[in-house]
Amino acid sequence: MPILEVKDLCKQYTKVLAANKINFSIDAGEIFALIGPNGAGKTTTIRMISTLIKPTSGDAVVNGYSIINESEKVRQCITYLPDEAGAYKNMTGKSYLNFMAGMFAQSKSEIAEFTARAEKICGLKERLDEKIGSYSRGMIRKLLLARAVMTKPKLAILDEPTSGLDVINALDIRKTIKEMAKSEGTAFLLSSHNMLEIEYVSDRVGIIAGGRLLEIGKIDDLKQKYNAENLEEVFEMVVKNNEVSKSA
Amino acid sequence: MKFLNLLKKELRELINAQMITGLVLTVVLLMAVGKVMSSATDSALSSDSGEISISDQDKTDYTSQLIQHIKDSGYKVNIFEQNNTDKAELLNQIDKDNLIIIPEGFTEEVTVKGNIGSIEIVSRMSSNSALSSLSDHSKDGVELIQNFTKNYIMSQKGFSEKEISVVDSPVNINEFTVVDDKWENISAETLKSLTTSQGMIIPIVVFILVMFTSQMIISAISTEKIDKTLETLLSVPVSRVSVLGAKMLAAAIVALINAAVYMIGFYGYMSSILGNSGSGSETGSVSDILSALGLKIGLEEYALVGMQMFLTIMICLAISLILGALVNDSKSAQTVLMPIMVLAMIPYLISLVYDVNMLSPLPRILVNAIPFTHTFSAINNIMFGRMNLFWIGLGYQTVLFVICMFFAVRLFMSDKIFTISLNLNQKKKFKKRMK
Numbered sequence: 001m002p003i004l005e006v007k008d009l010c011k012q013y014t015k016v017l018a019a020n021k022i023n024f025s026i027d028a029g030e031i032f033a034l035i036g037p038n039g040a041g042k043t044t045t046i047r048m049i050s051t052l053i054k055p056t057s058g059d060a061v062v063n064g065y066s067i068i069n070e071s072e073k074v075r076q077c078i079t080y081l082p083d084e085a086g087a088y089k090n091m092t093g094k095s096y097l098n099f100m101a102g103m104f105a106q107s108k109s110e111i112a113e114f115t116a117r118a119e120k121i122c123g124l125k126e127r128l129d130e131k132i133g134s135y136s137r138g139m140i141r142k143l144l145l146a147r148a149v150m151t152k153p154k155l156a157i158l159d160e161p162t163s164g165l166d167v168i169n170a171l172d173i174r175k176t177i178k179e180m181a182k183s184e185g186t187a188f189l190l191s192s193h194n195m196l197e198i199e200y201v202s203d204r205v206g207i208i209a210g211g212r213l214l215e216i217g218k219i220d221d222l223k224q225k226y227n228a229e230n231l232e233e234v235f236e237m238v239v240k241n242n243e244v245s246k247s248a
Numbered sequence: 249m250k251f252l253n254l255l256k257k258e259l260r261e262l263i264n265a266q267m268i269t270g271l272v273l274t275v276v277l278l279m280a281v282g283k284v285m286s287s288a289t290d291s292a293l294s295s296d297s298g299e300i301s302i303s304d305q306d307k308t309d310y311t312s313q314l315i316q317h318i319k320d321s322g323y324k325v326n327i328f329e330q331n332n333t334d335k336a337e338l339l340n341q342i343d344k345d346n347l348i349i350i351p352e353g354f355t356e357e358v359t360v361k362g363n364i365g366s367i368e369i370v371s372r373m374s375s376n377s378a379l380s381s382l383s384d385h386s387k388d389g390v391e392l393i394q395n396f397t398k399n400y401i402m403s404q405k406g407f408s409e410k411e412i413s414v415v416d417s418p419v420n421i422n423e424f425t426v427v428d429d430k431w432e433n434i435s436a437e438t439l440k441s442l443t444t445s446q447g448m449i450i451p452i453v454v455f456i457l458v459m460f461t462s463q464m465i466i467s468a469i470s471t472e473k474i475d476k477t478l479e480t481l482l483s484v485p486v487s488r489v490s491v492l493g494a495k496m497l498a499a500a501i502v503a504l505i506n507a508a509v510y511m512i513g514f515y516g517y518m519s520s521i522l523g524n525s526g527s528g529s530e531t532g533s534v535s536d537i538l539s540a541l542g543l544k545i546g547l548e549e550y551a552l553v554g555m556q557m558f559l560t561i562m563i564c565l566a567i568s569l570i571l572g573a574l575v576n577d578s579k580s581a582q583t584v585l586m587p588i589m590v591l592a593m594i595p596y597l598i599s600l601v602y603d604v605n606m607l608s609p610l611p612r613i614l615v616n617a618i619p620f621t622h623t624f625s626a627i628n629n630i631m632f633g634r635m636n637l638f639w640i641g642l643g644y645q646t647v648l649f650v651i652c653m654f655f656a657v658r659l660f661m662s663d664k665i666f667t668i669s670l671n672l673n674q675k676k677k678f679k680k681r682m683k
Contacts, residue, residue: 080483086475102253103484
């Protein structure tokens with residue numbers, strides 16, 4: 001049974017159809033990436049799955065729970081890391097992790113377990129005792145990623161996980177994602193503009209544009225299908241083909 | 249447990265070192281300012297111990313007696329010889345700020361010709377502060393000159409001492425003041441000054457609370473939205489109502505701490521400048537009179553005002569939640585505070601000089617439609633037994649709070665919490681980002 005199954009998910013804003021019958025699924029331990037140009041509907045889709053916004057129609061089932069009818073149970077199984085997210089600047093890294101662990105844990109020992117795990121993953125060591133306001137962007141992102149995976153979620157949803165980070169920090173984060181998927185069986189739903197990153201980290205990708213999921217598959221299969229050398233070329237061809245078919 | 253965790257986080261965000269330092273400094277400063285003003289008043293009163301400066305240009309037996317009369321009345325009289333048509337130079341010459349000039353021929357005009365005599369008062373104005381005029385006793389000197397001259401003329405006309413005292417004060421006034429259906433032997437003026445000093449702190453505290461609470465919650469919501477911590481928070485396994493409830497409860501707790509601290513600070517300030525008149529002036533018979541008239545504010549009355557204040561804070565919180573959600577950057581966080589500021593300012597300014605219930609019908613309805621008005625007028629309504637107005641106000645505020653809360657919860661539960669924006673251009677950008 002897949003961890004996430006998205007079924008005909010639609011989101012209509014007043015004038016814009018931001019997501020149009022999106023369908024895909026993710027298995028345990030799989031890393032799935034949604035790629036698409038700006039305004040393609042990636043964040044809207046991710047926000048619907050994260051139960052932040054309600055779909056106009058369709059549904060998504062996370063670990064057997066519907067995002068519409070069982071949103072609180074869904075939130076127990078997922079973690080969400082928004083694009084360019086911050087953390088509470090007045091808190092220390094440790095107290096932030098403690099606070100977030102407390103939102104998922106059922107007991108004090110579980111809080112301690114989650115926090116210890118996050119401390120190990122983020123690698124910020126003694127800097128965790130300092131206020132988040134003094135952290136660099138890379139440090140905040142590492143802290144947030146550690147927060148997102150510390151509870152061993154069934155599904156971790158990461159919107160642009162490495163945006164604005166330097167190469168070293170981005171590499172660290174990609175490694176962590178791959179390790180977590182492999183060792184813990186956590187399923188990842190990523191969104192990114194960075195094709196190199198997606199090619200390195202993802203098992204499968206979905207190419208989205210104009211609110212529609214245009215292609216879905218393993219990277220090698222897609223490269224073969226479009227006779228492309230890399231994912232960037234696949235992406236370009238899929239998006240341009242879509243524009244041509246729309247204008248025709 | 250999760251709610252407590254949320255509440256602790258909200259309190260930690262709101263109660264920080266800067267806030268505590270600010271509060272402590274406020275109390276210390278208010279008390280220090282009170283002490284400074286108190287000592288300034290004392291020194292202004294004691295600096296010249298009732299000095300009156302007189303330039304006697306007439307130099308007659310009559311003016312000598314007149315000056316002696318002033319001295320006998322307890323004033324220290326400084327006699328100067330100088331006179332100068334340039335009044336500024338004259339004050340500089342004698343190095344004083346006030347001078348009474350008895351011109352040459354004054355005695356003859358008053359005692360011989362039976363005409364109205366003239367004297368001059370010269371005063372230097374170097375400040376418009378209340379304290380600056382405390383050491384000016386020229387007016388007392390003039391009153392003593394008037395009385396002495398009046399008595400002299402009447403005794404010359406053969407009036408007996410008793411007749412003189414009757415003419416001096418022909419009507420004995422015994423003042424009674426009626427409050428509601430009770431009355432006491434006290435002047436309305438005295439009673440007014442006593443009740444005003446009792447209730448003057450309340451509007452100041454309410455105004456500060458309204459502003460502080462609103463700013464706090466607008467900033468709490470907008471910062472979460474701008475930093476995208478709100479998205480993270482709303483994706484954790486806890487209901488949105490709990491997130492909202494924790495935010496409101498934390499803000500209410502902090503607001504109440506602020507209210508208490510400001511009350512202590514203002515009490516210290518008022519006690520210092522009024523020489524503990526907050527309790528001292530009401531001791532003994534005056535206190536009994538206030539109680540008899542039902543004007544003494546006791547614990548029960550303060551509890552009722554506290555209830556009003558709490559509702560005001562809750563309305564503020566609900567409105568601020570909605571306004572905070574409109575904000576997408578720190579600049580607009582300041583702008584959205586404006587409507588609350590205006591709504592609080594109108595009843596605040598009116599309550600300082602006027603009783604809202606005395607306004608003509610249309611302005612009264614409009615001002616009473618502002619929810620904060622009822623808290624500003626609560627103390628007056630309770631003191632003067634207008635309890636029906638108090639309860640109507642409380643009921644109106646409760647209904648308004650429920651309505652505001654309904655919209656705040658609806659907004660928080662909907663997608664709009666992420667998409668709603670104050671600025672139309674920003675709204676377009678925000679929608680773009682959502683796609």
